[in-house]
Amino acid sequence: xxxxxxxxxxxxxxxxxxxxxxxxxxxxxxxxxxxxxxxxxxxxxxxxxxxxxxxxxxxxxxxxxxxxxxxxxxxxxxxxxxxxxxxxxxxxxxxxxxxxxxxxxxxxxxxxxxxxxxxxxxxxxxxxxxxxxxxxxxxxxxxxxxxxxxxxxxxxxxxxxxxxxxxxxxxxxxxxxxxxxxxxxxxxxxxxxxxxxxxxxxxxxxxxxxxxxxxxxxxxxxxxxxxxxxxxxxxxxxxxxxxxxxxxxxxxxxxxxxxxxxxxxxxx
Amino acid sequence: xxxxxxxxxxxxxxxxxxxxxxxxxxxxxxxxxxxxxxxxxxxxxxxxxxxxxxxxxxxxxxxxxxxxxxxxxxxxxxxxxxxxxxxxxxxxxxxxxxxxxxxxxxxxxxxxxxxxxxxxxxxxxxxxxxxxxxxxxxxxxxxxxxxxxxxxxxxxxxxxxxxxxxxxxxxxxxxxxxxxxxxxxxxxxxxxxxxxxxxxxxxxxxxxxxxxxxxxxxxxxxxxxxxxxxxxxxxxxxxxxxxxxxxxxxxxxxxxxxxxxxxxxxxx
Numbered sequence: 001x002x003x004x005x006x007x008x009x010x011x012x013x014x015x016x017x018x019x020x021x022x023x024x025x026x027x028x029x030x031x032x033x034x035x036x037x038x039x040x041x042x043x044x045x046x047x048x049x050x051x052x053x054x055x056x057x058x059x060x061x062x063x064x065x066x067x068x069x070x071x072x073x074x075x076x077x078x079x080x081x082x083x084x085x086x087x088x089x090x091x092x093x094x095x096x097x098x099x100x101x102x103x104x105x106x107x108x109x110x111x112x113x114x115x116x117x118x119x120x121x122x123x124x125x126x127x128x129x130x131x132x133x134x135x136x137x138x139x140x141x142x143x144x145x146x147x148x149x150x151x152x153x154x155x156x157x158x159x160x161x162x163x164x165x166x167x168x169x170x171x172x173x174x175x176x177x178x179x180x181x182x183x184x185x186x187x188x189x190x191x192x193x194x195x196x197x198x199x200x201x202x203x204x205x206x207x208x209x210x211x212x213x214x215x216x217x218x219x220x221x222x223x224x225x226x227x228x229x230x231x232x233x234x235x236x237x238x239x240x241x242x243x244x245x246x247x248x249x250x251x252x253x254x255x256x257x258x259x260x261x262x263x264x265x266x267x268x
Numbered sequence: 269x270x271x272x273x274x275x276x277x278x279x280x281x282x283x284x285x286x287x288x289x290x291x292x293x294x295x296x297x298x299x300x301x302x303x304x305x306x307x308x309x310x311x312x313x314x315x316x317x318x319x320x321x322x323x324x325x326x327x328x329x330x331x332x333x334x335x336x337x338x339x340x341x342x343x344x345x346x347x348x349x350x351x352x353x354x355x356x357x358x359x360x361x362x363x364x365x366x367x368x369x370x371x372x373x374x375x376x377x378x379x380x381x382x383x384x385x386x387x388x389x390x391x392x393x394x395x396x397x398x399x400x401x402x403x404x405x406x407x408x409x410x411x412x413x414x415x416x417x418x419x420x421x422x423x424x425x426x427x428x429x430x431x432x433x434x435x436x437x438x439x440x441x442x443x444x445x446x447x448x449x450x451x452x453x454x455x456x457x458x459x460x461x462x463x464x465x466x467x468x469x470x471x472x473x474x475x476x477x478x479x480x481x482x483x484x485x486x487x488x489x490x491x492x493x494x495x496x497x498x499x500x501x502x503x504x505x506x507x508x509x510x511x512x513x514x515x516x517x518x519x520x521x522x523x524x525x526x527x528x529x530x531x532x533x534x535x536x
Contacts, residue, residue: 078373078404078405078406081373081406082368082373082374082406085376086361086365089357089360090361093354093358093361097354100350100351100354105349105350108378109381110378110381112397113376113377113378114382116396116400128384128416129380129381129384132421136349136421136422137343137346138350148397153400154404
């Protein structure tokens with residue numbers, strides 16, 4: 001562990017919800033195993049941790065149906081906002097429960113009560129409460145959410161933008177982005193058997209990815225936006241790694257400091 | 269409705285949780301009826317509403333056991349904080365569900381993610397997000413919670429302090445404090461059959477209550493603190509009424525503008 005002892009972990013919504021049947025249900029098997037791996041690594045190396053989870057099947061459907069990411073259009077969206085918030089709360093409570101079962105003293109930080117957006121991007125955001133939670137050895141848990149937006153009235157703050165924002169302001173040792181694929185491929189691995197995993201995105205090839213971003217890299221919904229945030233993060237000096245946390249022990253190894261388990265994103 | 273159209277409603281934790289058996293269970297019957305009465309009144313008069321609920325059996329026991337209101341003493345409290353937050357979240361999600369079933373587009377505002385205490389009192393607290401929720405016709409729901417405290421590391425923010433703080437900064441038409449007793453009595457109605465309900469606390473008798481506060485008025489745990497906050501509120505110009513919302517239709521009548529249903533607290 002370099003710099004200090006803080007790790008930011010993104011848990012992809014598709015990993016912990018029932019993506020296969022597109023139902024608003026928890027993927028209990030994955031969530032239980034992930035909580036166990038986190039607890040085992042944390043007990044061994046004693047790092048501080050911030051967890052950010054996505055919405056998966058609990059969020060994307062209704063957000064898309066009512067175009068909630070585009071801001072206020074009509075009054076039908078108001079019920080949709082209230083419905084979405086309840087669903088996200090249900091998912092978040094499950095994540096907290098599973099973490100606590102493994103002895104992780106998790107605590108929700110609900111950024112929609114604290115922060116506001118402006119045209120979909122966070123402007124001012126205070127991390128003092130999160131820093132206080134960390135100093136008390138609590139593990140803050142954040143999640144992709146719908147926020148008040150100064151220009152659009154409301155908009156979506158993705159889990160991916162949250163990790164970028166957190167890592168930019170805090171001194172972070174490592175950012176781990178847990179998804180349901182092995183990392184970034186040179187083409188879509190689900191339609192092309194010859195797709196090759198790119199082990200490292202760095203100063204040499206980073207511009208290619210930025211340009212080809214929307215075609216070759218977007219192997220799954222969300223991967224495109226994810227890569228953009230992580231490249232921004234790399235430019236500001238924090239490296240990250242995209243790993244597949246649907247496979248056993250990959251997350252545990254990554255938390256314990258092992259690299260090269262997926263795609264590392266850095267600028268040098 | 270005078271001034272404007274905003275009502276702040278406190279729902280006592282003892283009303284919506286299983287106070288009788290001191291169990292961490294919802295009082296479904298009360299919660300369902302209360303949600304219905306709110307919806308009926310809101311549909312009729314179309315006021316804006318902020319709801320603040322207490323913790324009841326979901327909070328007081330663990331908070332007291334680990335002295336969480338007194339701030340940091342030992343590391344055993346850290347697990348207690350995480351446990352308490354999860355329990356409060358479980359209660360809040362039930363309140364939101366019941367309100368939504370009746371068509372109220374409720375949305376949680378989790379003040380522990382937004383505000384900090386200093387020696388148990390709120391110092392700076394921003395209501396911009398709550399104002400935005402109201403302007404979108406959402407009903408913000410807050411609750412008594414554990415917050416970061418600049419002096420004590422953490423402390424408890426009671427639902428009663430929240431209503432005082434909200435009412436002080438917002439232009440409020442009415443503050444309704446729903447409890448499980450009829451109002452303020454001249455002595456304890458549970459031990460003295462001759463106890464008399466005081467219909468009005470005003471400029472003439474307010475000082476008596478402040479002085480005799482800890483003896484004659486404290487008829488139920490929390491009533492003492494409640495009255496202090498409400499007297500402060502009256503002094504800053506907002507009247508409030510303590511009513512018994514375990515009885516049918518009292519809340520509905522109060523929301524529709526009727527006075528004299530319990531004890532009114534005002535300075536003139």
